[in-house]
Amino acid sequence: MSKIILKRMVQLIPVLFIVVSIVFAITRLMPGNPAMIILGPQAPREAVEKMTLEMGLDKSIPEQFGKYLLGVLRGDFGKSYRYNRPVLTILLEKLPNTIYLAGASILIALLVGIPVGIVSACRQYSIFDYASMLAALVGVSMPPFWLGLMLVLVFSVRLGWLPSIGMGSFGNGIGDVLSHLVMPAFCLSTGSMANFARVTRASMLDVIHQDYIKAVRAKGIGERTVIFKHALKNALPPVVTVIGMRFSFLMGGAILVESIFSWPGMGRLIVEAIGNKDYAVIQGSVLLMAFIYVLINLIVDIAYTYLNPKITYETERGAR
């Protein structure tokens, strides 16, 4: 097991290097002189030249990349010209808000998606199965930003039940926090919910038609035990993989959902940074999102290995 984890971690190094390279290349190719953008179009030429030297933009591209890479390794993502603060400080302020929103979304998606998938598989070709799979397909196809607007229209504008912007404060009670969280979290969770339901159903169907499940049933063991003790455990690994993959979608979805609900997280920060051409913030936040995604996938890989004893056994046997 530890060998597998170590191997996966070593494999991450080139991926992370490429992620840093892509972010560096894209931001260097963005139009406009960063020094000019910081100082404004009316800035005197001397000031722009001085800023260019200070930022190291006069150096060769490999030199700039080396400096940037060292900075990233030290956790130095530069300074935001708009906020006049270190990018890392801003990111550490916004990241928990996005994790909080994404975590709530994943939780809703898991709590709804997996049970729906299990029931659909157990009652294959029933009305529930058809209805839930159609709903899942609609959920996958629904643009989250449209759903967000429709939720705001109904629950904020028409009914006035829920606040449409911000994330509330614990100082105003848990009700305030939850009322701010419901719409963005639900909006962000629909795609994942639908995806989990579809994958769980497919995986469960695959398992419950296997001989060992028939054998367990033939022993006269109750259906509930068959499903939850024998089938679900073996149907879970593909679902776990999808959870990891969905995290990327959630991060992407957060960009849109946070913009609609004015949620003070990473997604909104990126959109604002792109609008303001705050390159240091763009670089830092994109890198952080990519790192988180890679990390989540590593955790998923490890969880998958843990859940699927076949992998561990084969690897250990191969290692001997």
Add this chain to the structure above:
Amino acid sequence: MTWKMSKISKMSKMSGALTPGGEREGDLSGAAQQAMILRERAANSVWRKLCRNKSAFAGFVIVAVVVFTAILGPSLVGKDPNKMNFVNMYAKPGERGMILGGDEFGRDLFARVVYGARISILVSVGGMAIGAVVGVLLGLISGFEGGMLDSFLMRVMDGMFAFPFILLALLLLTTLGEGIQNVILAIGIANVPGYARIVRGQVLFVKNEEYIKSVAALGASSVRLIFAHILPNVFSQVIVYATLNVAGAILTEASLSFLGMGITPPTASWGGILKSGQDCLQTAPHLALYSGLAILLTVLGFNLLGDGIRDVLDPKMKT
């Protein structure tokens, strides 16, 4: 199928020879067999299977309507989607001769939604095509060559995969600048890793098949092996992925336009209309409602069709 037909034809000739009725009867039996094979072949064609699959057929109808609207709709509507008339500002659906009402500049929303279909289909199909061509080529080369080249290409693809799709498209668009061709290019580039990974995985499997080894032993060049023998065998996976990918590309285009980064006004795009709908949600909710429904229905159509094609071409993957 040709092999199957010739085999069955041989079998039918054999059965004809054994028939006591002589050669003529044997020929008739062969003709009947041939007709039966053709009937079977027609019944098992991908198209027939798709038609039998109800959800796939529903998806096909939706996609056909949207594509028809995208191609012919603007000329049938007969209204300029960019013509402003402030008298019609925020007109409700059905008012002043406007089926879906008017927007913030009094432009006809129905005309804009119809024109938006053209933009959506153009961008999504264009983005899919760029991603497919480049991704399939990279996947073929990577899977076939293996070694260092494969490792390098796949690590680059892994790196690209580490970015949320919309974020990668957003970044590329920021670099390339606004405009329809750049939106297509950005979505296309962001699509590449998906195709490359799928094709590479398939190539790794197919290239070790006996028939590929036999063709290689007969002296076929690498190019011929890749394009004449491996590519046709990975194509079904690519078609399934491409159909589902168009749905994703429509959502991405709409998302980019919604964020104000995609199609620039006054060009009509579904995401752009939704963005203006957000600003006047209280006074004119129809703006957000109809453009969003258009996106939902189109994406649903492509998803239904993609799921159907997958079920037909690769029943093992059925969900």
